Amino acid sequence: MNTSYAIGLDIGGTHITAAVINKTEMKMLDFSLYKESFNSNLPVHEVMNIWKKVICTSLENANIKNITGIAVCMPGPFDYEKGICWIKDQSKYEHFYGLSVRELILESLGFSEDFPVLFENDAVCFGKGEVFKQKENLSKKVMAVTLGTGLGACFIDKGISVSSGDLVPKDGEIYNLPYKEGIAEDYVSARGLLQHYKSLSGIELNSGLELYDRAKNDDQKAIQVFERMGEDLAAVVIPWIKSFSAEHIIIGGKIANAADLFLPSFNKVLEEAGVRVLVSISTDNEAAALLGAVSSL
Secondary structure, three states, X not given: OOOOEEEEEEEOOOEEEEEEEEOOXXXXXXXXXXXXXXXXXXXXXXXXXXXXXXXXHHHHHHOOOOOOOEEEEEOOOEEOXXXXXXXXXXXXXXXXXXXXXXXXXXXXXXXXXXXXXXXXXXXXXHHHHHHHHOHHHHHOEEEEEEEOOOEEEEEEEOOEEEOOOOOXXXXXXXXXXXXXXXXXHHHOOHHHHHHXXXXXXXXXXXXXXXXXXXXXXXXXXXXXXXXXXXXXXXXXXXXXXXXXOOOEEEEEOHHXXXXXXXXXXXXXXXXXXXXXXXXXXXXXXXXXXXXXXXXXX
């Protein structure tokens, strides 16, 4: 059997991760994982230069010359079929609105117009990858949530993504659900954490990592912010856990690394609401997202 390879890309508001995936065995090649942090609000050509560097470095590290496709995990709003970015007023990719990311990637790499490039919602990629990694999930209804610069979600029934129908929110998205004085993502995201901390302390931080470090150093206001986020996340997902009859909820994304700070309050609200569901924190977000993306190529 001939082995074929593809590039998986996990693209967020502040980072890009690439890896070469052996499509035949659905395994990530050793040494191919490469990532960089960057400002997605830079001019388009500068962002694309960063993406190109990351992709080429991954290929070089894996010593792979030929790939059969590119699979991209991308946050929404995004036209995943056509590869067009519709992100606007979200403090990321401010210059990409209305542009064909598919064409930009092919042009930057010098690939032909018919080269396969597939796009999928980053939360869906993460969810598919987690199901792929844990085979017992293939027989379950799973809700996956990603916590980072935004709030992502997907609903998977026996390995198949569900994004329409009465059991899930519109397009399977929860970031834009009405919540308190705005939408869910205003409260459950890095932006929401930082805004809440500023309202309590008067201090403006630059990143969620700074906030996490303060919490670990016993800053009570920082601890309170994470605890409130756990409560808010639970309030957002409980109606959909019930509606979808989810048996397992998997939480990933960069903020999931702070699970020790928000998970107790999250679980407490679930328990008080009488919701019984297996709750897991992903320990390998990047691998899950990349495998999930390439699985659809």
